[in-house]
Amino acid sequence: MNVSGRPYRTIWPAADGMSVEIIDQTRLPHAFAAARLTTLDEAAHAIRAMLVRGAPLIGATAAWGMWLALRADASDAGLSHAHATLLATRPTAVNLRWALDRVRAQVALLAPAARAATAHRLAVEICDEDVAVNRGIAAAGLPLLRAIAARKAAGERVNVLTHCNAGWLAGVDLGMATAPIYAAHDAGIPLHVWVDETRPRNQGASLTAWELLNHGVPHTVIVDNAGGHLMQRGQVDLVIVGTDRTTATGDVCNKIGTYLKALAARDNGVPFYAAVPSSSIDWTIRDGLREIPIEERAAREVTHLTGRLADGTIGTVALTPTGSPAANPAFDVTPARLVTGLITERGVAEASEAGLRRLFPAV
């Protein structure tokens, strides 16, 4: 995507040939700045501290982290250590394991001297593949928006609600939930996006809003609790969210609060779709509620809020009484029965094992 007229991905190999650059997402929306990763520990820190986040980008960063690690130590022990260190950074997005296993499986077959170069090639491949997958999601999702637009009066806009950031910043480029939105906007379909703020880390308010603004897509930021009310009033035509892990049976695990949107959507007859890159399907599990590990993040993300102060500096304020405990489960599971469809790079699947298998018979 373009930022100030210049095309960017969220992660790219640096010109020095020895490091990787990322957009530091902890600084958005107030500053657009790159950060450099040169070691395994820096890559692991970037994922854990959410300088990079979003399921596909976590996977892509981990692949680059393997390259950084193998440049320093390509022994069997170094390979195991890098895989384990990166795998431990965040538990929910299955793309992390998918990318790490893919790199390890191929480099483990090689002599240590050949490993780093292969890891580099695989990291490039994983990034390019992610972009191609997101183009597929755009193509598969666009007809859904076009069909809604066709039922509207001329010039009346299609209202899409999204949660968290499953956008360009959550992948390598283009995004997942935003891919059909950008495609529709670019095709001249009038649309408007309701952007859930997404407490506690506010990925909607700070990242999705920034992306949409940057691309010129009309949007409105709302508090997380407003979606149900807007659906009751007929102001939401479609919900599209991302997913950090989709079970083989079509359950969708995404940012905390997604489930409540799906319930409200069902109650109001609003179609609820998840944009699903195949790298976020966990074919080994069938029951999202029991089998997906839900990340529990620091209470401080709930009790404190960071933003730009009136003097332009970035500051953090406390929201809750000192001494009140806080809990911070970061994801929830939306059962397949509440999901209208899964927008994958191979087309829209019914949220069921049969639906997914129809599109991915050989996995």
Ligand code: MRU
């Ligand atoms: O905690 P985050 O910001 O990494 O969570 C991101 C999301 O929940 C996205 O919706 C998700 O990664 C989907 S992208 C296919």
